[in-house]
Amino acid sequence: MDLIGQVKGAKQKLEEVHYVKDPAKLPVGRCRLHGGASTGPRTKEGLKRLAVSKTKHGRFTKSERAKAKARAEQGRIIRRELKELEAWFIDHGHLKKNWRKDWDDFLK
Numbered sequence: 001m002d003l004i005g006q007v008k009g010a011k012q013k014l015e016e017v018h019y020v021k022d023p024a025k026l027p028v029g030r031c032r033l034h035g036g037a038s039t040g041p042r043t044k045e046g047l048k049r050l051a052v053s054k055t056k057h058g059r060f061t062k063s064e065r066a067k068a069k070a071r072a073e074q075g076r077i078i079r080r081e082l083k084e085l086e087a088w089f090i091d092h093g094h095l096k097k098n099w100r101k102d103w104d105d106f107l108k
Helices: 044-054 062-091 099-107
Strands: none
Touching: none
């Protein structure tokens, strides 16, 4: 069975193989030669330029990201405590094991 689109017995010469070492990037972040996606900035200076060009407002500044991380951690702590409380209430008979099922109709 032959493969579609290939000539029988044809071999690609080593000289014909083309690897892009330093692609000329298009404005859309694609290589001009083969259309592959951009690999992005590699140096600290390049990362800094990218961050400056993409910042439109103060939502993603270092201090705002730190606040968001702190809020996320607080949320994880609260959810962990609620899970422990739920287990305690179920173990001591204050809640049924499938108590959430009773609230399905109420929450809809």
